[in-house]
Amino acid sequence: MKQIKTDVLVIGGGGAAARAAIAACGAGASVLMALKGKLGSSGATTYTNCEIAGYNVPDGAKDPSDNPERFYEDIMNAGMGMADPELARILTENAEDSFRDLEEWGLRSEKEGDRYLVMKGCFSTRPRGHIIKGHGEPIMRALIGQIRRRMDISVMENAAVITLITKDGVCAGAVALDEAGETVFFSAKAVVMATGGASQVFPRNLNPPDVTGDGYALAHRAGVKLVNMEFMQAGIGFSYPVESLFNTYLWAGIPKVVNALGEPFLHKNLPEGLTDRGIIREHRRHFPFSSRDHSRYVEIAVQREIAEGRGTGRGGVPVSFAHFTPDYVDGIRDDSCLRELWPTVLEHFGKQGVDLLRDPVEISCYAQAINGGIRIDENAMSSLPGLFAAGETAGGPHGADRLGGNMLLTCQVYGKIAGNAAAAFAKAQRQLPADMPAAESQSAFAFSILRKKANIGELDKKLKTSAQNHLLIRRNEKGLLQLLRDTEAILSELAAAPAHDTPERGNMALLNKITSARLMAKAALLRKESRGSHYREDCPFTDDANYSMQITV
Secondary structure (H helix, E strand, O other), X not given: OEEEEEEEEEEOOOHHHHHHHHHHHHOOOOEEEEOOOOOOOOOHHHOOOOOEEEEEOOOOOOXXXXXXXXXXXXXXXXXXXOOOHXXXXXXXHHHHHHHHHHHHOOOOOOEEOOEEOEEOOOOOOOOOEEEEEOOOHHHHHHHXXXXXXXXXXXXXXXXXXXXXEEEOOEEEEEEEEOOOOOEEEEEEEEEEEOOOOOHHHOOOEOOOOOOOOHHHHHHHHOOOOEEOOOOEEEEEEEEEOOOEEOXXXXXXXXXXXXXXXXXXXXXXXXXXXOOHHHHHHHHHHOOEOOOOOOOHHHHHHHHHXXXXXXXXXXXXXXXXXXXXXXXXXXXXXXXXXXXXXXXXXXXXXXXXXXXXXXXXXXEEEEEEEEOOEEEOOOOOEOOXXXXXXXXXXXXXXXXXXXXXXXXXXXXXXXXXXXXXXXXXXXXXXXXXXOOHHHHHXXXXXXXXXXXXXXXXXXXXXXXXXXXXXXXXXXXXXXXXXXXXXXXXXXXXXXXXXXXXXXXXXXXXXXXXXXXXXXXXXXXXXXXXXXXOOEOEOXXXXXXXXXXXXXXXX
């Protein structure tokens, strides 16, 4: 086993990982980034899943009534009691500085004259989402430019971390497979976990292939506490002929949704007094599914229609924008920003060869992001000393629902906090706490899984099918228990596979997805109510009397 020593090890390659590396280096630490893919194409921030991104910063110049306090109130209201108040306040107080850092490093957001063009993000009461064309890619470009300028940041690409290493109750590094398949022990004084979420648990998701729940699973196997794992963002996405997020402002134009037979269906099974037009209009307030309002019936109906065989052969249902003519869109008078952003939408799809005014398109239900993760404190440290977390890997800054535009912001704010705190923790460590024997003994389980010769494709398909059926949007006790049985069977099949000498990276990715699915299902079983993004068909009402606390797994 090869050994590499560093002050701070950053695991991950997206926006949170990059910001943590920059901060740790700026605080005087030597930094090593270990990422599964290539810098610039690894992690969710690099993945352009829609035409724009929103980056939340209270803009008092455009709206004098907006300020960090109002922003904080929006976060807490969206969180429905599940967002950590202190972590949310830290986020709002550091939002503007994080945006200024990115601007100083070259990020450009859209403006109207000398004023920023902002939109009202999901669950927000004020328009504060600074619009960035190209989603998160421009943010990554700015961050990578800074990483390249810093000699004390080393980057190891195509390195798959398989286990965290601890000694004397402190996180002391990690073991990984490098690009050549050789084992590497990263001996570190502090570790930052920033590997993104776990949306690859689901067959339909809006994330790159490397977002497989690694951070959750690695932390869980090291005994670290996770919170809010039952809460995740899922919602409508374009499924054909391109995959893309269905942004909230598109609902403002009332697109026409039918099944494969050409029949309208949203009105089916609606409670008395609700209409398909009404639930569509309500959905213009937020992209993701939420049980908090009647817009939830859109996703429920779409998922049911597909599950019952009235979707297309591609697993979606048709949607039409043919009536979104210039005059029609210009006549829409609300604060959804559809009039301002419709040309950008047409341009985004046009670059992919799709004319939304003419071509047939389909939608389906997609997983996007996890709202929970590794429980962190105000310094982004986990329950394991020396292990820090940021971005989608961390839990606490978000709750049952989160504001649209807040994940990119959280990556930058808590990436910086994690990097600075990890550097300070490393500086207080007089010597590296781990040694080679600890690395070898603690990585034995991971290697036993890596060396299995299993049909990973088939096992992964079983996992994703069960997760899509029982964990996405509609949940109930029977389905969640079935998912736990399915994951146990898949894990048993993987463990029982014959061994061979060559490590298989896909085995570890599958193990991490299994672990993440189990953590999410267990938390969803424990929360016997519906709250925000967590919807229990068998417990459809919010129960503050019994479920006003975060669930830890």
